[in-house]
Structures are given as C-alpha cells and as structure tokens.
Amino acid sequence: MTSQETTAFTFSREKLESVLKRRFFFAPAFEIYGGVSGLYDYGPPGCAFQANIVDVWRKHFILEEDMLEVDCTMLTPLEVLKTSGHVDKFSDWMCRDLKTGEIFRADHLIEEVLEARLKGDQEARGQVVSEGKSDDKKRKKKVKEIKAIKLDDDVKEEYEQILAKIDGYSGEEMGELIVKHNIGNPATGDPLEPPIEFNLMFETAIGPSGNLKGFLRPETAQGQFLNFSKLYDFNNEKMPFASASIGKSFRNEISPRAGLLRVREFLMAEIEHFVDPEDKSHSKFDLVKDIKLNFLSKSTQIEGKTECAIKSIGEAVSEKMVDNETLGYFIARIYQFLITIGVDPSRLRFRQHMDNEMAHYAQDCWDAELLTSYGWIECVGCADRSAYDLSVHAARTNEKLCVREKLPEPITVDRLEIDIEKKKFGPKFRKNAGAVEKWLLARTECELETLQKDLSTDGKILVEIPGIEEKIELDDSLIHIERRTRTEHIREYTPNVIEPSFGIGRIIYSIFEHAFYPRPDDADRCVLKLPPIVAPTKVLLVPLQTNAEFKPIVKEISQVLRKEKIPFKVDDSGASIGKRYARNDELGTPFGITIDFDTIADGTVTLRERDSTTQVRGSVADIVKAIKTITYDGLSWETGTKDLKPFESKSEE
Numbered sequence: 001m002t003s004q005e006t007t008a009f010t011f012s013r014e015k016l017e018s019v020l021k022r023r024f025f026f027a028p029a030f031e032i033y034g035g036v037s038g039l040y041d042y043g044p045p046g047c048a049f050q051a052n053i054v055d056v057w058r059k060h061f062i063l064e065e066d067m068l069e070v071d072c073t074m075l076t077p078l079e080v081l082k083t084s085g086h087v088d089k090f091s092d093w094m095c096r097d098l099k100t101g102e103i104f105r106a107d108h109l110i111e112e113v114l115e116a117r118l119k120g121d122q123e124a125r126g127q128v129v130s131e132g133k134s135d136d137k138k139r140k141k142k143v144k145e146i147k148a149i150k151l152d153d154d155v156k157e158e159y160e161q162i163l164a165k166i167d168g169y170s171g172e173e174m175g176e177l178i179v180k181h182n183i184g185n186p187a188t189g190d191p192l193e194p195p196i197e198f199n200l201m202f203e204t205a206i207g208p209s210g211n212l213k214g215f216l217r218p219e220t221a222q223g224q225f226l227n228f229s230k231l232y233d234f235n236n237e238k239m240p241f242a243s244a245s246i247g248k249s250f251r252n253e254i255s256p257r258a259g260l261l262r263v264r265e266f267l268m269a270e271i272e273h274f275v276d277p278e279d280k281s282h283s284k285f286d287l288v289k290d291i292k293l294n295f296l297s298k299s300t301q302i303e304g305k306t307e308c309a310i311k312s313i314g315e316a317v318s319e320k321m322v323d324n325e326t327l328g329y330f331i332a333r334i335y336q337f338l339i340t341i342g343v344d345p346s347r348l349r350f351r352q353h354m355d356n357e358m359a360h361y362a363q364d365c366w367d368a369e370l371l372t373s374y375g376w377i378e379c380v381g382c383a384d385r386s387a388y389d390l391s392v393h394a395a396r397t398n399e400k401l402c403v404r405e406k407l408p409e410p411i412t413v414d415r416l417e418i419d420i421e422k423k424k425f426g427p428k429f430r431k432n433a434g435a436v437e438k439w440l441l442a443r444t445e446c447e448l449e450t451l452q453k454d455l456s457t458d459g460k461i462l463v464e465i466p467g468i469e470e471k472i473e474l475d476d477s478l479i480h481i482e483r484r485t486r487t488e489h490i491r492e493y494t495p496n497v498i499e500p501s502f503g504i505g506r507i508i509y510s511i512f513e514h515a516f517y518p519r520p521d522d523a524d525r526c527v528l529k530l531p532p533i534v535a536p537t538k539v540l541l542v543p544l545q546t547n548a549e550f551k552p553i554v555k556e557i558s559q560v561l562r563k564e565k566i567p568f569k570v571d572d573s574g575a576s577i578g579k580r581y582a583r584n585d586e587l588g589t590p591f592g593i594t595i596d597f598d599t600i601a602d603g604t605v606t607l608r609e610r611d612s613t614t615q616v617r618g619s620v621a622d623i624v625k626a627i628k629t630i631t632y633d634g635l636s637w638e639t640g641t642k643d644l645k646p647f648e649s650k651s652e653e
C-alpha cells in the first residue's frame with residue numbers, strides 16, 4: 001500500500017490510542033495511583049521503537065559526522081543555569097482562573113479559543129470541518145465556544161493572522177489579545193487573570209545541607225558547552241566539530257496535554273556544532289543541496305499566511321532565507337533522518353522562528369514541524385545560537401572557551417593590553433589574588449576599553465568578580481591598560497554554535513500517527529507501517545498450527561534469527577493465523593515467517609510482508625537474507641525478495 005493510499009482514510013485518534021494502549025507502547029506513569037499529567041512510561045514495543053530510533057540517530061549523525069558524544073549529568077547547579085539565562089528566562093506565560101483555580105498556558109489558550117471560533121465559522125458557512133482537532137470530542141465539548149457562528153470576514157482574517165504568529169507574542173501582547181478578543185476560560189467563559197511568567201525548571205537542592213541549589217536540566221546543551229575545551233583538545237584542536245548528547249530533560253510544563261507531545265520528562269538528542277563565525281560553509285553541503293523541502297519562512301508568517309514554499313535547501317541558502325550553509329546542511333540532514341524513521345514527507349515542514357520567538361542572541365532558527373491530528377507540532381529545533389553560550393560561561397568562570405588557530409600569514413594588530421603589577425597583587429588581595437588576575441586577563445577588548453576609560457576618569461575602579469564577595473578596588477598602581485601594535489601568529493575566537501535539538505517522544509508520537517491506517521477491507525484491523533529499521537520487532541514466527549511436529553522447526557529457526565541478531569517473536573498460540581498476523585500488524589512487525597506442512601517436507605517457509613500482505617517462499621537461509629537486506633540495507637520488498645518464489649496465500653482469516 002502506498003503512502004497516498006494509506007493516508008486517504010479518515011484518521012481516528014481514538015483508534016490509534018486504543019492500539020497504543022492495548023499493545024503497551026506507552027502508558028501514564030503511576031497509573032494505579034491515578035497518574036500524574038505529563039509523565040509516561042514506555043512498555044516493551046515503545047522501548048524497542050525508541051531504542052531503534054536512537055540507534056538510527058547515532059548512526060545518522062554521530063557516526064556519519066564524527067561527532068563527539070558526551071553524557072552529562074541531569075542535575076545542574078543553579079549557577080550554570082543562571083549564567084545560561086534559564087533561571088531568569090526559561091518560562092512560559094500562564095493565566096489563572098481565580099474562580100476555579102484552573103491554569104492555562106496563555107498562547108495555547110488563545111490558540112484553542114480562536115481555532116474553536118474559526119471552526120464554528122466554518123460550520124456556520126456549511127464548510128466541511130477538516131479532521132484533526134475537531135475529532136477530539138472530549139476537547140470539543142470542553143471548549144464551550146464551539147458554536148456555529150459566522151464571523152465577519154475581517155475578524156476571521158485577524159484570527160488567522162494571530163494564529164499564524166502565535167509563537168511570536170510577548171506576555172504583554174498576549175494579555176492585550178486576551179482582553180481585545182474577550183478570551184476567557186474555554187469551559188465556562190469566565191474571565192482570567194492577565195498572563196504571568198512561570199519558570200519551567202524543576203528546582204532541587206544538591207546535598208543534605210540544602211545550600212547548593214540546583215535544577216533538573218531542561219536541555220542537554222549546557223553540559224556540552226561546559227566541556228567545550230576538553231572536546232576541542234580531544235579533537236586535536238581541529239575546527240569545526242560537533243558534540244552530541246542523548247538523555248532525559250525535564251520541564252515543568254504548565255498544561256501538559258496531547259500525550260507524548262507535551263510531557264514533563266522526555267528524551268532529547270542534541271547536537272552542538274562548533275563553527276568559525278567567519279566561515280559557516282559546510283564541506284558536505286553539496287551532498288544535500290538539491291534536497292527539496294517545505295519552508296514556512298518568517299516573512300510568510302508575518303503576512304499571516306501558512307502556505308509553504310517548496311524549494312531546495314541550496315536555493316534557500318543562496319537566497320539567504322536560511323542564514324548559512326551549516327544551518328542548511330543540518331536542516332537537510334534532519335529531513336533525511338525523519339524520513340528514514342517513518343515520517344511522512346508530505347506532513348513535514350520547516351518553519352522559521354519569528355524575531356520575538358527567537359532568543360536575542362540567535363541568528364536564525366528553524367523548527368522541523370510534523371502535522372498530526374493536534375496540528376503542526378515542533379519536533380526538532382535547529383538554531384544558530386551564535387557565540388552566546390560559550391561567551392557567557394567563559395565570562396562567568398574566567399575560563400577561556402575559545403579556539404586558537406595558527407594564522408597562515410602573521411598579521412599586525414592594534415589592540416588594548418593590560419599589564420598587572422603581580423608583586424602588589426599578593427599583599428593587596430591575598431587569597432583572591434589569583435582570581436582577580438584571571439578575571440582581568442579574561443576581559444574582552446570592549447571591556448578593557450571601559451575599564452581604561454573609568455580608570456582615567458576616576459583614578460580607580462570598583463569591580464565585581466564572580467566568586468569574590470566584596471567589590472575589588474583597582475588603581476593605576478596595580479594595573480595599566482594601553483593600546484599596542486603587535487605581530488600575531490595566532491587567531492583567537494569564540495566559535496558559534498549550530499544546534500539541532502530533537503525531542504524523541506514527539507517524533508515517536510507523530511510517526512505513530514503517520515504510520516497508522518486501517519486495512520481497506522476491514523476497518524477494525526489496523527496497521528502501524530513502521531519502517532523495518534525502526535520497527536520494535538522485525539519478524540513474527542508462526543507455526544501454522546499447534547502441531548508438535550512444528551516445535552523443533554520453530555526452535556531451529558529461532559536459533560538462526562537469534563544468531564543473526566534479528567529481533568523476533570514466536571506466536572504459537574492456538575489463535576487463527578489471521579488473528580496472529582493482525583496482532584503483529586498493530587505492533588508494526590514488518591515480516592511474518594510461517595512454518596507449514598511443506599516446511600516439514602522440504603525445509604521451505606513463507607515470508608509475509610505487513611503492508612501488502614504478499615508472501616514469498618524460500619529456504620530459511622534465503623528468507624533470512626531477504627529480511628536482513630530489506631531491514632538493514634534499506635532494500636524494497638520487491639528488490640529484496642526478487643529471487644524468492646511468489647506464494648499464493650490462502651485467506652488470512
């Protein structure tokens with residue numbers, strides 16, 4: 001069945017959820033205690049699926065690009081996250097209903113209410129309300145406002161424009177929208193308090209004294225930045241290079257919803273690619289430049305539109321729509337990865353961040369968004385974070401987090417330099433002498449300029465140095481700042497960082513939606529057409545009947561599969577062969593090996609393909625070879641089985 005055929009049915013989220021639950025892909029954590037929203041456990045097929053996705057990710061990114069993998073701690077001291085800006089800025093806006101105590105995330109609330117009103121308008125105009133959010137009956141009931149009401153055309157247009165820009169509003173702007181459009185509690189219509197900021201990090205104390213405050217990390221990135229110098233050394237001081245990390249992150253989401261799409265603990269896979277700020281070309285860009293992608297640019301969103309432009313990544317970079325080659329290279333590699341693991345390319349777009357949405361230091365940022373029944377969902381962020389992270393940590397710790405490169409030709413530079421009267425530092429600053437010296441030597445040209453100016457105006461300066469409680473007084477007798485001309489052989493710079501950041505749970509859920517379809521001849525038989533490479537189990541081994549004669553053959557073939565490291569399951573229950581296949585179609589198992597009476601006679605078995613249900617017959621060795629080449633070498637079913645005999649199967653009932 002082609003992707004188009006499988007998507008031409010009415011998707012039912014209820015049916016998918018029932019399969020995922022029944023087959024224990026994942027389930028609410030602590031369920032028998034009533035559960036906690038935003039926390040989920042993965043069952044056996046969910047774990048295997050996730051492990052396979054992570055395995056493809058490691059091969060596709062870490063191995064292919066020679067990335068340096070690190071595994072850093074999740075517990076992070078306050079000081080690190082204060083420096084990175086998370087303590088002050090890692091927050092979302094929330095509105096409280098004073099009457100009921102309910103709390104809403106402001107942007108989600110506006111989105112939900114305006115979308116409901118637009119749907120009411122569509123209904124009033126007699127237009128078919130598309131599948132998707134409208135099939136979520138529980139939510140529809142909750143949104144009191146879904147009534148068939150026709151909106152004026154200008155109001156409708158305004159709503160559409162707001163929705164196109166919903167990720168770019170500040171808290172204050174959202175407060176104004178809530179008032180202007182009379183948005184209240186969706187269930188009751190009651191008014192809400194203006195939006196206030198809520199920090200999403202889980203706070204804790206490290207150690208028994210409670211003095212060392214910390215947080216569970218909200219992303220894996222900081223550990224990678226802090227290890228920059230060690231990684232640069234490890235890479236023999238060669239640039240550019242990338243680090244990578246896979247691990248859990250934690251965010252105390254205001255209103256976790258939509259299953260795995262917004263949770264409070266989730267697996268992230270992140271890459272920090274360190275690059276020369278003056279040269280963001282990529283040596284392998286030529287390999288991907290012709291890949292065509294769906295782009296939703298900033299300028300299109302500003303116009304309030306949501307249509308994507310389809311163009312190659314090469315064009316997007318040369319037009320400067322995507323800022324640079326390295327960012328473009330990763331966007332294309334993200335696309336290739338997502339397609340490999342089962343994302344439907346027609347439901348994948350790259351959306352550029354609006355200026356408000358992007359951190360002030362970011363140069364450009366694109367999200368890979370996947371279309372699900374919950375709308376377009378950001379599943380991978382890909383940002384050019386400039387030199388921000390390394391610079392702030394270097395300034396805070398006085399450690400140099402930079403690159404020193406030998407210049408091909410020496411150059412003459414004119415710059416400010418600081419001389420320190422070391423002999424006077426010891427007696428004056430005692431135990432702090434070393435820290436003061438280190439701090440002074442780590443100042444940038446701009447900072448030295450300010451210090452020089454202040455010193456010449458006031459004759460002395462007072463500075464705050466991290467780790468030293470009292471302010472430090474410096475004067476002409478201790479330091480001297482002067483502009484000098486020097487010949488340099490070394491260029492020193494802080495690398496910029498391109499960061500692709502993957503939320504594995506969001507990708508997993510979106511693939512479930514993209515892969516799920518009912519058999520055209522039996523709507524109750526559902527299939528997860530997961531690509532073999534990531535399917536939790538590759539083969540279902542089934543004897544035709546519970547006949548004792550089949551037992552040694554099952555054992556023998558099991559041993560072959562185990563030796564070949566092909567994940568498989570035996571189903572020798574008394575259920576009909578059709579039922580056994582159906583159970584495994586729901587689990588996404590791509591192949592079925594059937595042992596029948598001919599197997600006893602000539603050692604041949606049949607191999608069934610999940611999506612087409614076609615079968616071929618051959619020796620165990622040939623069948624295993626076909627499974628391996630299709631699963632691990634990416635051959636199609638037709639190519640992988642071309643030397644095997646077609647097999648006319650009887651009904652699967």
Ligand SMILES: Nc1ncnc2c1ncn2[C@@H]1O[C@H](COP(=O)(O)OP(=O)(O)OP(=O)(O)O)[C@@H](O)[C@H]1O
Nearest residue numbers: 251253261262263266378379380381501502503506
């Ligand atoms: N609460 C969450 N649950 C599951 N995955 C998440 C969550 N928050 C972020 N992610 C994943 O981590 C990736 C990188 O995180 P990033 O900080 O860019 O997300 P974000 O912009 O804060 O997401 P959102 O705006 O949807 O909250 C996202 O693309 C997403 O896949």
